[in-house]
Amino acid sequence: MDKNTIAIHYGYNKDSNMTMAAPIYQSTSYEFESAEQAANRFSLKELGNIYTRLANPTSNLLEERIAALEGGVAAIATASGQSAIFYSLANVAEAGDNILISNKLYGGTVTLTIHTMKRFGITAKIFDVDNPTTLEALIDDKTKAIFFESISNPQITIADIDGIVNIAKKHKILTICDNTVASPALLNPLEHGVDIVVHSTSKYISGQGLALGGVIVERDGLRDFFKDSSRYSHFNEPDASYHGLVYTDLPFPPFSLRVRLNLLRDIGATPAPFNSWLLIQSLETLHIRMKEHSRNALDVAKFLKSHKKVKNVSYPGLESDSQHEKAKKYFPKGHVSGLINFDVEDFDTAKELINKTELFSIVVNIGDSKSLIIHPASTTHQQIATDEQLKAGIRPGMIRLSIGLEDSADLIADLKKALG
Numbered sequence: 419m420d421k422n423t424i425a426i427h428y429g430y431n432k433d434s435n436m437t438m439a440a441p442i443y444q445s446t447s448y449e450f451e452s453a454e455q456a457a458n459r460f461s462l463k464e465l466g467n468i469y470t471r472l473a474n475p476t477s478n479l480l481e482e483r484i485a486a487l488e489g490g491v492a493a494i495a496t497a498s499g500q501s502a503i504f505y506s507l508a509n510v511a512e513a514g515d516n517i518l519i520s521n522k523l524y525g526g527t528v529t530l531t532i533h534t535m536k537r538f539g540i541t542a543k544i545f546d547v548d549n550p551t552t553l554e555a556l557i558d559d560k561t562k563a564i565f566f567e568s569i570s571n572p573q574i575t576i577a578d579i580d581g582i583v584n585i586a587k588k589h590k591i592l593t594i595c596d597n598t599v600a601s602p603a604l605l606n607p608l609e610h611g612v613d614i615v616v617h618s619t620s621k622y623i624s625g626q627g628l629a630l631g632g633v634i635v636e637r638d639g640l641r642d643f644f645k646d647s648s649r650y651s652h653f654n655e656p657d658a659s660y661h662g663l664v665y666t667d668l669p670f671p672p673f674s675l676r677v678r679l680n681l682l683r684d685i686g687a688t689p690a691p692f693n694s695w696l697l698i699q700s701l702e703t704l705h706i707r708m709k710e711h712s713r714n715a716l717d718v719a720k721f722l723k724s725h726k727k728v729k730n731v732s733y734p735g736l737e738s739d740s741q742h743e744k745a746k747k748y749f750p751k752g753h754v755s756g757l758i759n760f761d762v763e764d765f766d767t768a769k770e771l772i773n774k775t776e777l778f779s780i781v782v783n784i785g786d787s788k789s790l791i792i793h794p795a796s797t798t799h800q801q802i803a804t805d806e807q808l809k810a811g812i813r814p815g816m817i818r819l820s821i822g823l824e825d826s827a828d829l830i831a832d833l834k835k836a837l838g
């Protein structure tokens with residue numbers, strides 16, 4: 419099935435009411451037919467609903483569709499992108515372990531991995547995503563995951579996915595790719611050998627800034643990957659918190675199963691069924707929207723590139739962009755999403771320009787149908803020290819645009835006026 423068709427039809431089996439829109443199962447709990455059935459559900463002898471913290475039919479439909487769109491075998495929906503990222507890492511790493519993270523990441527992921535997870539005894543070591551050979555020197559027996567973004571937010575760098583995956587495969591280390599900015603419509607990292615994809619569904623998948631959410635998608639074949647691995651022994655040894663269950667002995671995708679049975683059970687950053695339902699509606703138009711976001715962004719990037727007050731424009735769709743070769747490789751259709759960065763003289767000039775635009779809203783979010791503008795150094799990356807900011811490619815005069823679905827001529831006219 420083509421992705422456009424999957425996004426609209428996959429996984430929805432109508433009940434006798436024959437509703438065209440998938441129903442919202444707004445319920446915390448589910449009745450068991452008998453005491454035996456209740457026991458069987460808990461012991462996994464029978465799969466089925468128990469409690470919405472663990473699973474919900476509306477969220478399950480969202481999970482199945484996103485898994486299919488990414489080419490994975492299973493997915494877990496979470497309450498936010500941040501919880502998806504935390505779960506994907508906490509599912510493999512524990513106190514004493516380390517994770518390798520790209521030097522170009524979303525601000526929330528930087529604070530989560532460098533500061534918050536450190537307090538749980540998990541160390542983050544930073545590698546240069548533009549030069550994956552730097553990974554090799556960082557890998558040791560306690561390395562549990564390599565984490566990067568396919569298109570980084572806000573630096574707009576495209577990862578050398580093949581380079582990262584080759585090194586990870588050589589050392590048998592799990593790769594986790596945050597595919598939020600590209601969305602499953604433009605890129606499927608699992609096809610390039612990545613093991614786990616995570617998304618903040620709050621961005622392009624939602625598309626109108628309506629619902630927070632996240633998702634973790636697992637590739638086929640992880641049972642074999644974990645089976646005899648001493649690095650990932652908690653997947654192939656009995657889990658004391660689940661009466662001795664061994665994940666790789668069960669006929670289910672082990673990574674997702676462990677997120678559900680451990681992390682959703684114990685921490686519970688589960689999506690509200692209503693949010694999952696909103697995201698199911700949004701998925702139907704994702705492919706059309708991503709094409710338009712990309713076309714509009716290319717128009718705006720070309721305009722900015724030609725403007726004398728603009729110092730530097732990052733948009734991988736521009737032929738002159740440092741990321742263009744990677745864009746051609748990983749985004750062969752030429753659609754590279756809706757984020758643009760550009761620099762003006764300094765922070766004050768940036769602030770003035772942001773205040774002068776009328777069509778652009780000053781918003782931290784990305785991926786909305788409405789165009790958004792922000793100054794990363796003083797907002798999304800404010801909690802990070804200035805030298806860490808510069809290392810992460812956040813400059814004082816840099817402005818990030820998330821190009822929406824308005825007419826590009828109107829967006830260009832607005833920026834032209836604001837630039838003066």
Ligand SMILES: *Cc1c(COP(=O)(O)O)cnc(C)c1O
Pocket residue numbers: 498499500501524526527567571596598599617618619620621630631632784
């Ligand atoms: C927004 C974002 C996140 C965090 O997602 P939330 O849904 O806001 O928790 C993670 N990664 C990237 C690339 C993002 O843009």
